[in-house]
Structure formats: structure tokens, C-alpha cells
Amino acid sequence: MTSKFEVSTAQIVPDVTMVDASRQDHSTADKQFPGLHNDLLFLWAMVDTADGRRYELVRTLSASATFDFTLHECHPDLWEYPRTVRIPGERDLYWGPIIWLDRHGTRTVLQANVTMAAKHSMTIALSPEKYVWKEEDVIDVLLTPLPSNVTRIDVPGPPDDVGYTSSGCAVSGTIEGSEIVGGYGGLDRMYCLPGISAQISKMAHLEHYWFVWGAIFDDGHWETGNAMLGAGGYATATFHRQGEAPLVATNDEVDAKVLWETKGDVSQPHLASISFCGRTFDFQATHNAAACAAALGIAWLHGTVREQGGPEPTNSWSTMEVIQRNRGGREGGRAAPRG
Template identity: 65%
Template sequence: MSSFDVENADIIADVSLVDASTQDHSTGDKQFPGLHNDLSFLWAMVDTEDGKRYEVVRSVSQSCAYDFTVHECPTDIWEKPRGIRIPGEHDLYWGPAVWLGRGERRRITPANFDMMVKHPMNISLSPTKYIWQEEDVVDIELTPLPGNVTRIDVPGDPDPVGYTSTGCSITGSVNGSTITGGYGGIDRMYCIPGLSAQLSKIAQLEHYWFVWGAIHEDGTWETGNAMLGAGGYATATWHRQGFDPIIATNDDVESKVLWEDRENGESQPVSARLTFGGRTFDFTTTHNAAAQAASLGIKWVHGTVQEEGGPVPVQTWSTMEVIIRRAETATSR
């Protein structure tokens, strides 16, 4: 891919909220014309009956499964998460994989038989649910919430890209403990044939991701998905059941992220404010959720999201992923 100055490019995405039933979950997915689904991320942030908070992530491509992590997230944001499982020869599966099935349902399974016996993995995708099972550590079912797929189409130079992020409710267990609440889903990256999604334009644009789900007293869900990127690029969606959804891009998304910096050089985002569609949402960090990619400078924190002047959820889960700390949105304190 040629060099491209995203900071000075006027990049505007076509963003929509759609239902998971409209999504093609096959390996031949052509929902973005001329692009293919190069990479997918299953993810979840869950609370369990033993009082712990976990983050679970698994990456799968058209031909392999990798980048898996299960870790316990401490409430002390300066304490490192406790790793439970990562992929590798002596842990969970990492290696070639094959997609099976016909019609609307697809299943990915290890292609290395010896490793499959040692590290069984079962992931199946359909328009109505995602099953994710790995040894005795992950056994969850993700159910897409109605109208809760954020679909992002970004045409133009240097390469057209697409992205979908599906938010789901969760049941099952993690690390042997029953899930009592959580929010998760699947993100899918689309790029032109021959180009890795991790080198595509969307990867250059990513600076911050915010994703949240909340349950209100009447049992209705509220969900949000916001990305802050280079050169003023931004996308944001919000949906509370019973309300019209909100979709905003670029200048219609205002943001501020507050960081705490320590004398030893450590830093963590402690809060953030997002304003779009006439609503303001306040994120407050509650857990350190840094995954293996933290060694690359990427940070994850979990927190709560509260709409200013809105109802207080009875349960809420949110993550802030920091790929690049932008000066114009970051303030030390």
C-alpha cells in the first residue's frame, strides 16, 4: 500500500445500523462490493458468579485462528491483568483452520489434527447466534441484539475498506464460572484482495474505540459504538430500545479523553466524554483490561458509560481501546 496522509485527507464513512439477520456470515461474504472479509474478532467482557471480570478475544481469518487471550481484569487500573490462557503450543490453539458448513451457518475448526485433539476449538457463526467454545475455559453463546450491527463503509484512496461490529448479549461460562452479565460480539474487517486488513486504511485511521452495552431497569438494552481517528475522522452509533437510533460522523462527534500520567512514565485513560446526536455520554474507567497487544503500545480499559441526564443502567459494560493517544483529545492531570 502506498504512503497516504490520513491526517490531511477528508475521509467520510457511510455508517448505518443494521440487523444481524441481514449479514452474510459465510467465507464468501460480498456485502462490501469488491472487498472480502479478511479478519474477524470475537470479543467479550463478562462478569462471572465468582465475582471476577474477564476479557476474552479470539482472532480468526479465512485460513487460521490466532491471537487468543483470556485474562482477569483488576479493578486497580495500574495493576496488570492476570493472564488465564493465550494461544501457543502449550496453551490454546494457534494455527491453520478451515471453515465448514453450508447455507447461513459456518463453523471454523483447527486444520492441524494433532493440535485439534490437544486444544479443541469450536466456533460457529449464524445470523441469530455465535457459539464459541475452547477447551474448558470458554463456553459462551453470543446473541445479536436487534438492529445492533454498526456497518462502516469507507471508500476512496488509498484503498476502500469496510467494517462491521455486532453487539451481543452473552450466556455461558468463562474459566469454569457461570457468566452473570456481559457484552460482546464480533467485529469483521474487509479489504481489497491481496491486502492484509491490518495494513488497510481502517488500520491507519484507528486511534480510539469505545463500545458499550447497558441494561436498564425495564430490561431494555442501550448500546453504543464510537471510533475516533486520524484527521478528524470519527464514527458513532447509539441505540436504546424504543428510541430512534443515532448515527454521526466526523465533526458531528465531539470527544475528550482524560489521562492520568505517573512520574514513572506509566499512563492510563481514566475518563472520557463523547457528544453526538444531541446526547452526551461519560465513560469512567473501572478495570485494566490490557491484552497481549499491550506490548505494542495498545491499551484496553473497561468502564461504565452514563448518558448525561439519562437513566442510570442497572448493569453496564464498556471498553475503551487506545491504539494511538491523540494530543488533541488527551489531557494529562
């Protein structure tokens, strides 16, 4: 079985909904997508700390191992790479086999490599109410799912069925001993057929641009968004204003434009607009967040998002991830670059 196919002519139609985290099964036996299994999950956050720093942190876990991780301080100059704080490996943080345990509905990780565990402590516990994430004295983070803020994407059909969930969360805790004073984070999970890795599944072929954002306003209410733009006209977009019904759009219902800039032999995006359901949201890059991802052909920026004609948020945190591997250049994907 293979997942290689021509995305430009695939005519893929996703089914997108927004649900509450309390309805999610966080076990490795999660069957919310019939016939699929949860192959990978990603804990992630973009946070500001009291000492004036901006961080990006991501931890990748599977049913049996954790093998990828990055914590880096993002640079406010878009042309300067972030400062790497920790990456996977013997000297930095835990990397190796894990065992998932079920303790009263909370899924916790047991580090199965006792030698590495003695060097690098790690605590990860997932439940419908909260995600606890601690790494030595570097990361002490609590991710709290916002109400009805899980974007659920079901993409059945040839060459292989896939599913994806992204739970958007408020973030608290500390990074490198400094208190988190603001940010947005979450838990993303990739589902695929038995025998196929999520990294080579149909979803991996589709993804090109990802936009995820959270904003808070003077009156305390939250607004969040999640948009994926892929090849062959594929697109998904959700928007949720706290206390209101979420907005959902797919494919031709989503229009997006991305503005790239070139400096020397390096090109990267820095402005974007995403329109769906009668609203337009403008992204403006503020920090380079690429770090190790740059070597994989992934541009990764933090920024702010504001709705055109809407009120200005008190704070906004957004990430734009541009996955260029297996692409024929930056013009691939649902978004049309300008400039």
C-alpha cells in the first residue's frame, strides 16, 4: 500500500468539525476515526515569559517512543535563526522508548530507557481537562484546553484514510525558570491506517501552510483560529469566538494569500490573509521560530492575527508553518503568494 498520489488532481473533500476536549480519548487505543490509529501526537506551545523572551516548544510522541523535541528562543529579527535551548539527544533531554499508563482516565508517560531517564526527567500526563508537561528544570507547562476548541479533520478516501485533531489551549507555568505571562499552545494528533506511518500518509502529502492562532481581548474573551492550506485546492479553516458557535470552512470556501520576501538567497513569508465565512484574518510575522526545522525545508514564524474590521486584541499569538519538502517551490499549495 502506498500513499503517493497526485495531490493537484485528487479532489479531496475533508469533513471538519469543532468539538470539546472532554470528548477526546487520549489513549493510544483512541478509535474516534474508525479503522485508524493515533500514530503521532505533538505537544506544542508559543509563549512569552516574564524576562521578555519568546519561546517555541514542541515534543513529538508515538505509541512507543518519543524521538523529536525542540525548545528554542525565537528571534524578533525574521532573518535571524532562534537560539536553540534544547534538542533531542543524549546531552539535552529524554529521547527513546516510552510506555503509556492509564491512571484514572489520565494517560501518563513512563520513560522506558532507565539510563536516559536517570539523566533527563520527563513528566507528561494527558487528560480531557489538562495536559501536564515537565522536563527537568527547563519546562514546567500546563496546557488547559479552551471550551469547544478542538479542530477535528476527517479525510477519508484514496490513497489512504487519515484523521487529525488539534486542541487549542491556554498556557501557564515556567520556561527556564521564568514565568509564562502569555501564550497559546495545544495538542495535535495524527491518525492513519495500520501499516502506514503518519509521516508518509495522505495528510503529510497535503499539508503545506498551517496557521494556528489565539487572541485575547480587553473584556477577557478568547478568539482562536486554525487553518491548513494544501495542494490541489485542499483547505480547512476554523474560527471560534468564546461563547459563540464556531465557523468552519473547507476547500473553495477558503481564500488565502501569502506575501513572501527574499533577502540574498533566502526567501520566507511574512504577511498573509485568510478569508472564510465572510471574515478575513491578517497575519503579520513578528519572530523567526524555525530553528532546526529550517534544515528540513520548513519555514516557521510567529506573529499576530487580527480580523479585518474587528477589534484589536490585547494580545495575539500565532504560528505560520510552511512545509516545503517534496514541493516544487514556494508556489505549491492552496495559498497564492503575492508580490
